[in-house]
Amino acid sequence: DADVTQTPRNRITKTxxxxxxxxxxxxxxxxxxxxxxxxxxxxxxIYYSFDVKDINKGEISDGYSVSRQAQAKFSLSLxxxxxxxxxxxxxxxxxxxLRDYGYTFGSGTxxxxx
Amino acid sequence: xxxxxQAQTEISVVEKEDVTxxxxxxxxxxxxxxxxxxxxxxxxxxxxxxxNSFDEQNEISGRYSWNFQKSTSSFNFTITASQVVDSAVxxxxxxxxxxxxxxxxxxTRLHILP
Numbered sequence: 524d525a526d527v528t529q530t531p532r533n534r535i536t537k538t539x540x541x542x543x544x545x546x547x548x549x550x551x552x553x554x555x556x557x558x559x560x561x562x563x564x565x566x567x568x569i570y571y572s573f574d575v576k577d578i579n580k581g582e583i584s585d586g587y588s589v590s591r592q593a594q595a596k597f598s599l600s601l602x603x604x605x606x607x608x609x610x611x612x613x614x615x616x617x618x619x620x621l622r623d624y625g626y627t628f629g630s631g632t633x634x635x636x637x
Numbered sequence: 638x639x640x641x642x643q644a645q646t647e648i649s650v651v652e653k654e655d656v657t658x659x660x661x662x663x664x665x666x667x668x669x670x671x672x673x674x675x676x677x678x679x680x681x682x683x684x685x686x687x688x689n690s691f692d693e694q695n696e697i698s699g700r701y702s703w704n705f706q707k708s709t710s711s712f713n714f715t716i717t718a719s720q721v722v723d724s725a726v727x728x729x730x731x732x733x734x735x736x737x738x739x740x741x742x743x744x745t746r747l748h749i750l751p
Contacts, residue, residue, distance in 0.1 A: 554737060556738070558741075563646065563743060563744075564743055565643075565728060565741040565742055565743040565744050566728065566741040567741075568738055568740075571738060573737070581738070611680065613682065617737060619737060625670075625672045625674070625684050625687055625730070625732075625739060626684075626739060628681065628682040630680070630681050631680050631681065631682075633680075
């Protein structure tokens with residue numbers, strides 16, 4: 524099994540629907556992150572969590588919410604999906620010693636909002 | 638504020654040529670960390686290297702090499718004798734010491750033509 528697992532891998536949803544992207548990890552890391560990737564824009568940080576009781580907004584949090592259900596689980600929700608939220612979403616983890624190797628990334632969730 | 642600029646949006650070279658991907662960063666911190674990640678067509682993000690701000694030694698790993706110059710705030714990546722398998726999007730990234738978030742550049746799409 525992968526260290527960081529994202530589900531689903533691909534999802535097509537309609538405008539206005541609520542959708543949840545899930546991330547689970549077996550690394551035992553405290554810190555988890557959600558990024559979105561758009562062509563030509565790189566990866567932008569949506570939310571991050573340094574432990575179960577600590578949730579922080581990133582660069583582009585509007586339209587998103589998160590839940591840290593446990594140390595190993597960090598979910599991203601789109602309350603009312605819109606087409607410009609079509610993107611590739613990545614979950615990542617870190618043990619806090621970020622300097623050593625950066626993040627461990629999941630394989631990504633490709634979301635299409637129609 | 639921290640910022641990473643990858644001015645080259647897309648590069649195409651013929652196989653076996655050398656190619657350099659440019660990265661310029663901005664930060665207020667004296668302690669910071671620089672990264673390069675590779676994203677092949679399959680979409681996953683692959684960690685390539687981390688460098689801290691106190692280590693300006695160049696790094697070589699096989700056909701890959703990195704040139705870190707604090708004087709010009711650059712952390713450039715060179716692939717020697719490129720191969721088709723090097724075709725990917727490459728991201729340069731920065732993390733400041735005060736922060737455990739990684740800020741990514743917009744990426745450079747590299748095409749290696751057979």
